[in-house]
Amino acid sequence: MSNDNNDHSSLKLIIAPSGTINRVENGSAGTADQHVGQHLSRLFKISQNYGQKECEAWFRVITSRGDTPTALTQIGDENPAHLTLTLLLQTHPDFPGFRATITPIGEQSASNLAQPLSLAQFSQVIESSDVAIYTRGLDGCINQIIGSETVRPSLPTPLQSGQSVFDLYPPETLRNLLDNDARVVASGKPSAQEDVIPEAGGHRIFHSTKFPLYDADGALTGISGLTHEITEYSAGLHQLRLNQERVTRSLMESSFAVLVADLMTGEILAINRSFTARYGYTEEESLSRHPVAVGICGQPAYDQIVGQLNATGEITRGKFHFVCKNGNSLPVEMNAFVIKNGHNPLAVTLSQDQSRAEAAESRLQLIADAAFEGIVLHDHEKFLEVNQQACVIFGRSREEIIGASFWDLLPQQSLAAVRQVLDHPQPQSYEIHIVRPDGKERQLRIRSQDVSEGSQAYRIGVFQDITEEENLKVQLRRAQKMEVLGQLTGGIAHDFNNILASILGYSDLLKEALDDKEDERFRHWAEQIHSSGIRGRNLIRQMLSFSRGGGALPIPTSLSGAVEEVLQMLKVSLSENIVVGTELKPVPRVLIDPNQLQQILLNLCINAGHAIGEDHGAITISVDTQQVEQRHCASCHKEADGEYVAIRVSDTGHGIDPAIVNEIFEPFFSTKQMTDGSGMGLAVIHGIIHDCTGHILLDSTPGAGTSFTVLLPPEPPASSTPPESHRTDQSPLIVVVDDDQLISDMLYRVLVSHGYRTECYLDPEQALRAFTESGEQWSLLLTDQNMPGISGVELSKKVSAARPSLPIIIHTGYSATMDTEDARERGWILVEKPAEQRTLLDAIEKGLSAQL
Structure with a gap:
């Protein structure tokens, strides 16, 4: 609005929050063009004290009050009588800014505003406030007092004109008042001080600003004072100072190493005794210096600390390294916060040596690494810590596992089990499969338990590699199946093999009895009988392979x-x-x-x-x-x-x-x-x-x-000592013991046909009695194993005890207590029924040749 605009009409504007005029709602088009886009403070030159920042402050006040109008009256600087404006600012309902109503005030109004207040008007203003004004002469007599009822009771009542302060206050209070008056008189300038006025049950405190009074000739005539009560404020300030002292004393006496520094400049303002004891730096070496210059920390650590304090105002359990005066680097855990101190915020740091904690943590890591189980610490997303066994089981390094997610390390089929565990916080045990980088699959059993550190929740997983355990279970199940099959087979093998032994033995005798002149059909039939016996024998051997080698x-x-x-x-x-x-x-x-x-x-x-x-x-x-x-x-x-x-x-x-x-x-x-x-x-x-x-x-x-x-495995090296052969001019006597008549008859015929003297016994007890009578004539014992009374093994033990050099052949269809290795250890020979004639004869020759 220009200086020649002297009408008394109001100008209505729309103002943006920044103070820029966006629209003129009344006035001529020229006026609108002239004002739009300009800042309110520049356009009207309201006052040198009210520039753009002050306008923005007004607007913030308006915003905080909502729709309540805010009025400001200010006399302009260039021509106070002509440019005094009244600004009525209120939030515009349809526009994100403000409405300004500008009403010029005429020259007469401006002059009226410049008129001094009357004493009655001035007294009315003072009486409505919590301030009191008084005047008194140099002689101490009170001339006038205007003030609120909260202040007046501190003076004796009724107050009479001409009363002196010497009549009103006790000596102690009077001395303080007079000292303050003397300072004002001596300086000739206003002076601010506190006056303490005693009264029953305590005292009251007043903040007073005293002025010297001069007459028209410049001579000092008295003192005027403006005072208001600050008893409660002073008490609160005193308590605040006590609290600050208490906090400061607690910090300075704390076992934490405390450092206080200017956050803007880094200048160290205070350290406590614990700081000196821990890091070795004295106050003389530290105060008024920068932490990096002192050597407490390096520039990167300092920048990290200051950056976090500027960003969040605090540091909680931060991990840093501070350097001691002797050059040692200490790991520390630090808490820090910012104290507002006018324009210079202070940083307060409390640090604690973590050397022992790190040593303890290192020992715990050694213990964890020595465990046979894998141990992991994780949250809902990734692995946070692992022990050495976990690295072995996963087939990865610690660096590869820490920070990786489950989805990085586990196959798809195992993720469902992991998700279920993460969704249920109670302790659980479950199994998963993993595939290591080398392609090997491992089966793991995991016990999972929730743990917490402060407000942070974690989960610890302790797991075992049960791959071998599961393999052993498979082997056990296989062994149990084989044992059942062996028991089933063993139940029929003995009798079945006895039958087959008879068939094979008699078919061999039949083939020997048939000469070349006999009908070829008979020879063919004998061969078929023998072949069928062989197939039956092989079938039983396959089944017996599950039972201790099957002989x-x-x-x-x-x-x-x-x-x-x-x-x-x-x-x-x-x-x-x-x-x-x-x-x-x-x-x-x-x-x-x-x-x-x-x-x-x-x-x-x-x-x-x-x-x-x-x-x-x-x-x-x-x-x-x-x-x-x-x-x-x-x-x-x-x-x-x-x-x-x-x-x-x-x-x-x-x-x-x-x-x-x-x-x-x-x-x-x-x-x-x-x-x-x-x-x-x-x-x-x-x-x-x-x-x-x-x-x-x-x-x-x-x-x-x-x-x-x-x-x-390859054959072990053979012994270089050949066995001694047994030779005798007399035909050997072979003693056959078998409770099966068919087997006994068949063996007799085979052995006799090959030149052996043969005795047969169906009862092992009878054979044992015969041995007692004429056992020295026996050349070889050929005995069945499963017989009534005593078994072939028991019979052989008794015979061997009496005559250790006697060759013994255990001829059995099935035995659960004797196999080839057991027989060899005893010096016996095991021949499985049904045996072909040649196999049996070879075993007999072998036994006779080894007889001593």
Whole structure:
């Protein structure tokens, strides 16, 4: 608004919160163009004391009051009588700013405003406030007092004109008043002081500003004072100071190392004794200096502390390193806060040496790392801390695990179990699978427990690698199945083998009795009887392979020779579309029953043929030595290490489904039709190989073929001392003890037909009595095991006790208490029923030749 605008109409404006005029609501178009866009303070030049910042302060006041109008009257600087304006500012209902109503005040109004107040008006103003004004002469007489009722009662009443302060106050108070008056008179300037006025039950405190009074000639005539009561304020201020002193004293005497510094400049203002004791810096070395210059901390740590205090106003349990005067670096835990102190905020830091805590934490970490279980600390998202065993189990370093999420380390199928645990805070135990970076799967059992640190919740997981434990459970279940099968088989094996022994024995006698002139049909029938007996015997042996080896007779065996024999059998067992190849390298012999070795090769090759099916394919049998390191047996799951003789059977078939890999060695498990197999093949192989302390490896890719590798230990070096042979001119006397009449008769005929003198006993007690009478004439004892009265083992023990050098053959269809190794340890020979005639005769010759 220009200076020539002298009308008394109001000008209405819309003002933005910044003070800029956005719109003129009345006045001419020229006026609007002139004012819009200008700042209110610049346009009207209201006062040099009311610039843009003051306008913005007005606006903040208006905003805080909402819709309540705020009025301001200010006389302008350039021409007070002409530019006095009244500003009425109120929030505009439709615009985010303010409405300003500008009303010029005429020259007369301005002059009226400049008129001094009358005494009555002035007294009215003072009486309505909490301030009192008085005047008195240099003689102490009170001339006039105007003041609120809160102040007046401090003076004696009734107050009479001409009374002196000497009449009003006691000497102590009077002395203080007169001293204050003297200072005002001496300086000739206003002076502010506190007056303490005693009264019954205490005192009252007044803040007074005293002025010298002069007459028209400039001569000092008296004193005027403006006073108001500050008793409560003074008491509150006193209490505040006491509290501050108390807090300051507590800080300075605290066991924490306290440092107070100017947050803006970094200047150290105070340290306590604990700070000096802990870090070695004295007040003389620290005060008025910067912490970095003193050497307490480096610039990066200082910047971090100041930055956090400026951002949040506090630091809680911050971790830093402070440097002692002797150069040692100490880990500290620090709390800090900011105290507002005018324009210079203060930073107060309280630090505590964490050396012992870190040492204790290090010891706890050593304890945790020594645990056999893996231990992890985690929240709902990631791993926060781990021990060494956890790193071993996960197959990762501590740096790889800490900070990683569950989704980074766990396979998808394990995440559901983890989510369920995180959603339920109570202690839980659960199992998950992980896949390590080396591709190995591990099964873990985890016990989980919620813990908290302050308001922060965590969870501790303690877990065990139960992979081996689960493998042992699988082995136990397999062993239990084999034990049941062995018990079932053992129940019938003895009787069945006795029957087969008779069939085989008499079929051999029949073949010997038929000469070349007899009808060929009879010879063929005898061969068929013998062949059927052999098949029955082999079936029982397969089943007995689950029960302590089933009576196998391991001998040093050439693998190459066994492969050549099997190749002849495979010509009629495999389809013509399958090519069988070999890769045979010179290897040491192995200790295994040759028949069982053939059985292993035949079963693996026939399975390979089934895997190839009607397609054209190839089977390769290879023999070589192999150094095995950290491979797990496919059937027993134990670790195989060392040097082995390896027989590998590989095919180009359809491979094995990974879902059934752990089941293929189970008894009666088969993927074939019921007419194509019994499901005993791989189960039998498992039993044979592990009886020979070997293992089997499996490598299979669905659609690309399968490879089974049988690992057998090489034959140990043979003894250089040959056994002494026993020779006698007289025909040896073989004593047969068997409760089965058919077996006894058959053995008698076989032995007699081969030139042996033979005695047979159906009752072992009768045989024992005969031994007592003429046992010195016996050359060899051939006894059954399972007999009524006493068993063959008990009979043999009694005979051996009386005559240790007598050769003994245990001829049994099945025995749960005797196997080949047990017999060998006792110096006996074990022959399994039904045995072919040649096998039995060889065992007899072996026993007689070893007799001393």
